[in-house]
Amino acid sequence: MLFLIFFALKILCKYFFIVFIAFGIIACNNGKPELTEPEPYRPGPLDMTAPPAFSPPVKESDIVIGKNINPQLSKQGEVLYNTKCKVCHKINTETLVGPGLKNITKRRSPAWIMNIILYTGMMLQNDPEARKQYEIFKVTMPALPLTNGEARSLFEFFRKNDL
């Protein structure tokens, strides 16, 4: 009888040992999970090494600016502004998604303004002033499909707004 109890205990011990080892392995595996979390996605900063000879497509000499503001042209610009730009820009100095556009014609040249409207991506990538703005706002102004004439009308509207 005593022998039987001893025998049963021995078997139990043996299985306990196995169970113990099995738990040990699971515990170790938990400590070192085989699947590692993927790196969180972070969009990289803009390439800050601008090519030295960047020359934006619209030149100052391409733009004809009248002495007085052309009311028809500025009206056309205002309509465009209200449909395509107003969601992100205020016409005063307040920031919305992008900078307030009051005095834009005083702090930027006509060609610069035309270029940022017509060649937004190119300017944000290569123009030091545009890149500075991007660093502040951290939002990429979308490239809006506009014609030269439309961009010119927007410029006329900004001129009127800056009087």
Ligand code: HEC
């Ligand atoms: C989705 C938002 C958004 C829309 C729409 C948008 N912009 Fe912008 N714009 C920005 C942001 C943001 C900046 C600052 C530069 C950057 O971070 O991309 C900017 C910069 C500018 C600048 C330069 C301002 C400065 O002080 O240097 C001008 C000019 C400009 N936008 C004009 C326009 C015009 C005109 C339209 C409409 C045809 C327009 N934007 C539509 C977001 C927008």
